[in-house]
Amino acid sequence: MGQARQPRRIQACDGELGAAIARAQDGDEAAFALAYRIVQPGLLGYLHGLVGNDAEDVASDAWLEIARDLGRFKGDGAGFRGWTATIARHRALDHLRRQRVRPRAGGTEQDVLHLPGPHNTYDQALESLSTERALELVRGLPRDQAEAVLLRVVMGLDGPATARVLGKRPGAVRTAAHRGLKRLARQLGVGGKADADVTDEASRTLGESK
């Protein structure tokens, strides 16, 4: 099914992306367009999680900077995803500072609260997971968890790259991502049976030990 291939595709494009970046740095506009199309879906998803409906604006700001500083960039496709994520994040934080709006915007409470939805199984819940619903859930997370989850799941960054984007230690980022995913799973109904009464701490140690 298409959904299953999604995460693999993020990294599968890295070779292509790296080559495109190299050509774009030499002035190839078509290569830059290709890089844009590879990176933009994840970047927009990440920005949606950070700034909501202003994601498009922030993304275009970010691309201005990416296009301007492309000559400075050094690295491969995976590195480019991390680099663009860093730039987009800075633009997003600027945007939030200007707006004085907290990244977890209000307005999602009613959805987040009536949680374990009408689905009878976890898989059904996941399969019918809409973009809006997923965004609501992610934006309902604490900020560090939401960002860690987004960078990893949507931008396809690995642990060290995520940590670099967020300016934190890899261990802290891994923990945040794990907790965030745990919490999302619980909200989607899967956690109910297994670890409803297991605290976050306990499940984290469980997670770390495996």
Next chain:
Amino acid sequence: MGERLSGDGVPVRHRHGHPDGTVSGPPDVQDSATLETALTAALRADHLDPRAEQQALAAFRSAAHGSTGARRARTRRCDDWRRPEERRIRRPMRMTFGVAFASLALGGVAVAAIGSADRADTGRGTTHPSTAASDQPGGTASSASSDRPEPTDHPSRAQDTEAHCRAYEQVGKHGKALNATAWQQLVTAAGGQDKVATYCSEQLTRATATPNRTTGAGKPGKGPANADSGATGDTGASGNGTSGTGASGADPGGTHNATGNGQVSGGTGQASGGTGSGKHQ
């Protein structure tokens, strides 16, 4: 960690791929893998605005990549997303260059310091080579080292006096330098202001007589002119002037000999007979 793997997409497995729910690995891993997959699909934007793409491309065009401008822009640390091992290769290279450059610079300074120290030594110890040289031919010129003061105590006091005397000749009547303490000492040592000249000539004769005595070289009038030369040449130079007063038969060959290196040629002059006046011109 299991989720790292699932992030790479390799072990993504679905629970419903196993009808009885028997899956390898803890349910946590499966759950989070499935969850991440679903989140990825839901959160990644599947529709891209073509206008936004055009904007980005326009920005790319105006940034003028390629041979000019941005290509040459310096890569900041935040722009360097190469893998750590790749970066680590460069860093030692840069460090190696830095260390090599620093050692070269320090070496240069050290070499320069050695050179200046040598020069300082020859400047201070002008009499030592001539002493040694004068001792050697002392066999042929028997009186060479007989009345010479001991070389060891010579530089300390006698050389001071010499220096003062030479400066006295130079400064002469003009200037107030004669009021300085050193001059007062000189005057005291000479026993009166008007006796300084005599005293000085005695001193200088004694100090520099040895290298030049046998040769007797040096044109009488050259003494004061010699005093103008640098510190290294001074000892021999004024010595020639004073000692040469008694020498009528100046050796012409000596005047051309070794214009720069007065002391050394003064010493060797003993053997050749007459080159001791090499300081002249």
